[in-house]
Amino acid sequence: MITVKGLTKRYARNTAVDHISFEVQKGQIVGFLGPNGAGKTTTMRMLTCFLPPTAGTAIVAGFDVLEQPLEVKRHIGYLPETPPLYPEMSAAEYLEFVGKLKGLSGPLLRQRIDFVTGRCNIDDVKHKLIGKLSKGYRQRVGLAQAIIHNPDVLVLDEPTAGLDPKQINETRDLIKSLAGDHTIILSTHILPEVEQTCEQVIIINKGKVVATDTVQHLQNRARGVESVLVEVAARNNGALDPAAVQCRLEQVAGAGHVLAKEKHADRAVFEVENRKERSIRADLARTVVEAGWDLNELRAAAMSLEEVFLELTREETVAPAPALETVEKGAAQ
Amino acid sequence: MRNVWIICRKELHGYFVSPVAYLLLTMFALIVGFFFWNALAYFILAGMESQLRGQATPMNINEDVIRPVLSNVSVIGLFLIPVMTMRLFAEEKRTGTIELLVTSPVTDTEIIVGKWLAAVMLYATMLLVTAINFSFLFRYGNPDWKPLAIGYLGLLLQAGALLAIGTFISTLTRNQIIAGAATFGVCLMLWVLDWVSGYDTATWAKVLSYMSVITHFDSFSKGVIDTKDLVFYISLAFLGLFFTARSMESLRWRS
Numbered sequence: 090m091i092t093v094k095g096l097t098k099r100y101a102r103n104t105a106v107d108h109i110s111f112e113v114q115k116g117q118i119v120g121f122l123g124p125n126g127a128g129k130t131t132t133m134r135m136l137t138c139f140l141p142p143t144a145g146t147a148i149v150a151g152f153d154v155l156e157q158p159l160e161v162k163r164h165i166g167y168l169p170e171t172p173p174l175y176p177e178m179s180a181a182e183y184l185e186f187v188g189k190l191k192g193l194s195g196p197l198l199r200q201r202i203d204f205v206t207g208r209c210n211i212d213d214v215k216h217k218l219i220g221k222l223s224k225g226y227r228q229r230v231g232l233a234q235a236i237i238h239n240p241d242v243l244v245l246d247e248p249t250a251g252l253d254p255k256q257i258n259e260t261r262d263l264i265k266s267l268a269g270d271h272t273i274i275l276s277t278h279i280l281p282e283v284e285q286t287c288e289q290v291i292i293i294n295k296g297k298v299v300a301t302d303t304v305q306h307l308q309n310r311a312r313g314v315e316s317v318l319v320e321v322a323a324r325n326n327g328a329l330d331p332a333a334v335q336c337r338l339e340q341v342a343g344a345g346h347v348l349a350k351e352k353h354a355d356r357a358v359f360e361v362e363n364r365k366e367r368s369i370r371a372d373l374a375r376t377v378v379e380a381g382w383d384l385n386e387l388r389a390a391a392m393s394l395e396e397v398f399l400e401l402t403r404e405e406t407v408a409p410a411p412a413l414e415t416v417e418k419g420a421a422q
Numbered sequence: 423m424r425n426v427w428i429i430c431r432k433e434l435h436g437y438f439v440s441p442v443a444y445l446l447l448t449m450f451a452l453i454v455g456f457f458f459w460n461a462l463a464y465f466i467l468a469g470m471e472s473q474l475r476g477q478a479t480p481m482n483i484n485e486d487v488i489r490p491v492l493s494n495v496s497v498i499g500l501f502l503i504p505v506m507t508m509r510l511f512a513e514e515k516r517t518g519t520i521e522l523l524v525t526s527p528v529t530d531t532e533i534i535v536g537k538w539l540a541a542v543m544l545y546a547t548m549l550l551v552t553a554i555n556f557s558f559l560f561r562y563g564n565p566d567w568k569p570l571a572i573g574y575l576g577l578l579l580q581a582g583a584l585l586a587i588g589t590f591i592s593t594l595t596r597n598q599i600i601a602g603a604a605t606f607g608v609c610l611m612l613w614v615l616d617w618v619s620g621y622d623t624a625t626w627a628k629v630l631s632y633m634s635v636i637t638h639f640d641s642f643s644k645g646v647i648d649t650k651d652l653v654f655y656i657s658l659a660f661l662g663l664f665f666t667a668r669s670m671e672s673l674r675w676r677s
Contacts, residue, residue: 134521137521137525138524138525139521139524139525139674140674141674159527159529160527162525162526162527163527165525167521167522167525169518169521169522170518171517171518173517173518173519173520173521173522174517174519175432175436175517175519177435177436177439177440178435178439182435186428186432187522187526189428190425190428190429190522190523190526190527190528191526191527192527234522
């Protein structure tokens with residue numbers, strides 16, 4: 090649905106977006122993740138034909154952003170970071186104006202306005218002036234505006250920025266519910282948002298794509314140093330000496346740093362770094378049991394996307410290489 | 423054309439739901455009404471005097487009332503035009519709604535012409551209100567309607583040119599006040615440029631004088647359509663809109 094090749098945006102002094110390439114399949118929700126100033130907004134503006142790229146191409150819904158901007162604009166719905174609202178209009182008037190601007194008219198326009206006001210839950214405020222609406226409602230009117238012409242592609246720039254937690258959840262659910270009919274790109278610097286709403290992530294930093302993958306894969310990959318969580322308990326409800334356990338675990342071949350995460354009277358949880366190529370889980374299990382303790386739990390510690398993100402965007406000079414390489418470099422440190 | 427109309431209606435809606443349009447209409451009606459009253463009072467006084475002296479001085483209501491009032495209206499317009507154009511693009515840039523317009527399937531030209539047309543229509547409404555004054559002349563006297571109509575055509579053309587310049591200046595900034603003040607300065611300059619012809623007849627003075635929007639209104643106020651003046655106003659309007667288009671294009675490269 091979206092194909093981006095070598096897209097670049099250069100200003101007089103700096104390069105905001107540097108040869109980024111990615112692809113988005115139809116019906117997917119893709120998270121565009123990066124710290125502030127990474128080039129997320131610039132990329133989105135190029136996709137929506139607001140800014141022309143300095144180099145490279147982007148094909149949205151089958152049309153080139155440089156060659157056929159009007160066609161691209163017809164097939165794209167865009168919610169900029171600040172919703173583009175006119176405070177002196179009522180929500181209904183505004184949606185009518187945007188609908189007409191996008192080429193709708195007559196009964197179809199009426200029908201679409203009814204549909205989007207229902208979908209975005211703004212039926213009860215549609216005759217109020219936008220200037221008088223709360224931030225959450227404004228965001229929803231902005232979203233309604235973006236989907237009014239039933240576009241193939243939806244581009245949402247930080248759709249949950251500045252909302253309260255309840256509104257954030259509502260907005261996320263709304264976005265998820267839109268995924269079937271539209272291909273969605275949303276940008277954010279909030280990580281849980283990507284974990285919760287997106288199927289695919291594109292992490293960009295300093296204008297370059299650092300990683301492109303599914304959320305699942307990226308979490309796995311970033312576990313370059315695999316850690317294992319071990320919960321050990323004393324037998325027969327006796328007392329457990331965490332220091333002794335830690336000492337034994339450190340002696341296991343291939344185990345790196347051992348971190349005591351929780352300590353209780355009768356049990357303790359440790360995170361053991363796996364230094365070896367092969368898994369050390371079997372060795373850990375044997376060691377614990379042979380030492381006369383109970384093994385309550387043994388599992389791989391998943392890295393949250395937050396850690397992945399920090400890992401990928403941390404370095405000063407990040408090569409525009411696939412995620413794996415970058416992660417390995419991080420691991421080697 | 424449909425898109426131009428959509429943008430134009432949105433702008434007119436903006437003028438008329440805020441106090442801007444009503445303020446402009448009221449001020450314009452009051453000031454023009456005052457000028458009209460003055461011109462008419464002088465006219466009546468002169469008529470009475472000539473009757474007292476018992477000699478018939480030639481008097482013409484077109485020459486003595488309509489023409490000076492129309493000339494005044496053209497100058498008052500200069501002061502109100504910045505208020506009409508200052509928010510057109512500056513406000514959209516400030517609030518970010520420009521992104522909505524530019525990412526919609528409409529061309530830059532349609533956006534620009536739509537906005538400019540709305541300002542021209544607001545000005546036309548203001549002119550219509552001033553026409554009430556002149557309707558009294560037709561009720562009690564017998565003025566020639568053609569010079570009056572041509573005068574109004576001239577006013578509209580002059581406003582079209584200045585509004586195009588104002589629209590252009592509005593694209594240069596995101597601050598309405600700056601846009602308004604700069605437009606006001608340019609309008610004022612375009613008015614006083616012709617004063618150099620008062621003391622100098624060199625070529626440069628003639629050129630400067632020619633560039634003044636007010637000198638080109640003279641023939642219209644007399645009821646004469648001079649091609650030279652027609653071309654001046656229309657080309658100035660085109661130039662203003664052309665610059666607006668280039669400025670909008672450059673917005674995307676600079677941003």
